Amino acid sequence: MTTFKATGMAALAKVIDPELGVDIVGLGLIYDVTNDETGHCVVTMTLTMMGCPxxxxLADGITTAxxxxxxxxxxxxxxxxxxxWSIARMSRTARLTLGV
Structure with a gap:
């Protein structure tokens, strides 16, 4: 049985950071995703920097996904x-893609 967290993370992995060209899960921006019995989903996340333009x-992409x-x-x-957030949170694939 797949957990909602796995399903939610898979959906969020389709959201690409347009500036970096890497998905937000791979970048390590998503800390948690939950869904309750009423269908209310909460995403706990960060950004690479405060004031990110x-x-x-990203919020629109997350909501749509x-x-x-x-x-x-x-x-x-x-x-x-x-x-x-730090580059240590990035997946190996994201690091290779960005040359980090």
Whole structure:
């Protein structure tokens, strides 16, 4: 049986950071994704830097990707700064893609 977290992360892996060309899961921006019995989905995430000009664009992509899942009715994005993002959070594939 697949957990919602795995399903949610797979959906979020389709959201590409337009500036870097790498998915937001691979970048390590997504800390958690949950869905309750009412279909309310909460994404806990960070950004590579405060004041990122792509925040709204990423939020739209996240919302669209998750609302495409049959069990999701609403999406809430919880933007956090702790723990702070660093390149250590990136997947090996993302590091290779970006030459890090």
């Amino acid at each position: 792509l925040t709204d664009l 998750l609302l495409a899942l049959p069990t999701v009715k609403t999406v809430e994005i919880n933007l956090v700064w702790s723990p702070a």
